[in-house]
Amino acid sequence: MITIERQDSFHLKVSRALQEETSHRLDLFLFVPGELGLSTHVISEEEFYHAAIHVKRTYYSDRHHLPLVLSRLAERGKLDAGQYRLSLSLYAYQYVVALERSTRTLLEAAREARRAEKQGSEKGNGRGSGKGSGSEGTDKPRENGGATPHAGKRPAGSDPAEGEPATLEARLEELAELATGILRRLRRQQPAEESLHRYYATIDNYLSWFTEQRLLALVAHLPRGGRCREVRARLLAICRDEADYRRAREYNSERVIRDPTRMSNKMRLLRRLIEYPVTLKQRQQELGGGEQKAVKAFATAVVMVFVSLGLLEARDTLADITALFVLAMAVIYALREVFKDDLRNTLWRLLRKGRPKWRRQYLDPTRNTLVGRQLEWFDYKRFVKLDEEIRRVRKRNVAQREEVVLHYRSSSRMSPTRFMSGYDHTRETLTLDLSVLARLMDKGSHHVYRLEDGEVVREAVEKRHLINLVLREAQGDRPPILQRWKIVMSRSRIVDVERVHAEGPGQEAEPGA
Known part of the structure; x- marks a missing residue:
């Protein structure tokens, strides 16, 4: 299963859980509008790969209680201290990832419900004031192009202000129960050994603070109506309890608590401490x-053969060393410089065509044993050269003929038998940094006018571009999974990410737009 999430202003996080099969393949096609002027002369393949694509793999388990069970076994002396730290870090990391994903979805739902509530109140109060011809009251860029991102998913005839808050309340209640339950299970039995307790305190400190931050973010974006009053009070009570819990155990000094910057930096370091034992080490090789050296030597040798023959022919023809002979030598050496580079580049392209450009080796973080390898490709593609199924999923029309296609492929073979005991899955996170493309976009906005309630309303809108992302994943002998995502971008941020097509095992196909 592949998921794509907007991480911040310009980063997309592509996540997938890799099963116990030993072979995996991922193809990622980025369809960039031609008006941006992207080409190999603007951004080379190597430059784009190193600047925009970042891959990380961690241990993963669908048996969510396994890390906690292993940590308790270690605490009772049945496993060593290293295994305890590893298991506790994995438990914390999987909780953090799950909470991030859940709260991100709920934040979108909360923002949508709040916008619907605001629109309903504006309609009830009337919108005649401040909206005359040339009114400046609405002179702001709209958040999502004037429409809520999931408006098409509501039942026909339903009132968003009536239907969504109740569902949102139930989801928030469930999130609060799960979060408090997971933290309660973690704190049920603390290790007695000093070294293990220090590590436990580090994990507990971060999870408490992170839970508080995610819940406060939800409270800040909840609708202001009375229907969410109870769930807001419940979330705030959990946040206060967590703050009192950390203060009672003196996890952080008062000086750090009073300074949000120091607290944030400290927690960022604790997050890295949690991720380090469960993140596979990487060795990358081009x-x-x-x-390339052999091609360079061969091209030089071939060109020098013709240069030598030309010099011999010029000497036999002109006999003595004269000005004409010197001129002939100059022309021959000039031709050598021209054709040597062209021959070398042509031979290199023919030799490397279709072959991988980089190799990654994945190592267990504690034992430094090799657990898998991955080959990677990245190049610019022409639309007519793409596979038939990719072209079918893209559904390109005449208006999109000038798109530039960027293709990233990875093929990996993992060795589950060498994984940490009890784990046969990994979680791959591929981060796409689209700030490389944002620099090619124009910054600016313009005004549009519309008629509303008999009055002319002026609104400022920013220039946005639509980028299509097509993914194809194949694990073992299973049928491939195909997905298409629409990414709406401006120069300042990623505005919206939406899946518009999916097919394959475990996928629910959505109608393409």
Whole structure:
């Protein structure tokens, strides 16, 4: 299963859980509008790969209580201290990832419900004031192009202000129960050994603070109506309890608590401490270094053969060393410089065509044993050269013929038998940094006018671009999973991310737009 989430202003996080099969393949196609002027002369393949694509793999388990069980076994002396730290870090990391995903979805729902509530109140109070011809009251860029991102998913005839808050309340209640239950299970039995207790306190400190931050973010975006009053009070009570819990155990000094910057930086370091034991180490190698030297030597040798023959022919023809002979030598050496580079580049392209450009090796973070390898490709593609199923999923029309296609492929083989005991899954997180494309976009906005209630309303809108992302994943002998996502971007941020097509095992197909 592949999920795509907007991480911040310009970063997309592509996540997938890799099953116990030993072979996995991922193809990622980025369809960039031609008006941006992207090409290999603007951003080379190597530059885009190193600047925009970042891959990380961690241990993963669908048996969510396994890390906690292992940590308790270690605490009772049945496993060593290293296994305890590893298991506790994995338990905390999976909780953090799940809470991030859940709260991100709920934040979108809360914002949508709040916008619907605001629109309902504005309609009830009347919108005649401040909206005359040329009114400046609405002179702001609209958040999502004037429409809520999931408006099409509501039942026909339903009132968003009436239907959504109740569902949102139930989801928030469920999130609060799960979060408090997971923290309660973690704190049920604390290790007695000093070194283990210090590590436990570090994990407990971060999870308490992180839970508080995510819940406060939800409260800040909840609708202001009375229907969410109870769930807001419940979330605030949990946040106060967590703050009192950390203060009672003296996890942080008063100086750090009073300074939000120091607190944030400290928690960022604790997050890295949690992720380090469960994140596979990587060794990256660029392929083709020896072949490139061989091609360079071969091209030079071939060109020098013709240069030598030309010099011999010029000497036999002109006999003595004269000005004409010197001129002939100059022309021959000039031709050598021209054709040597062209021959070398042509041979290199032919030799490396379709072959991987980089190799990653994944190592267990504690034992430094090799647990898997991955080959990677990245290049610019022409639309006519794409596979038939990719072209079918893209559904390109005449207006999109100038799109530039960027293709990233990874093929990995993992060795589950070498994984940490009890785990046969990994979670891959591929981060796409689209700020590389944002720099090619124009910054600016313009005004549009519309008629509302008999009056002319002027609104400022920013220029946005639509980027299509097509993913194809194949694990073992299973049928491939295909997805298409629409990414709406401006120069300042990613505005919206929406899945518009999905097919394959475990996918629910959505109608394309």
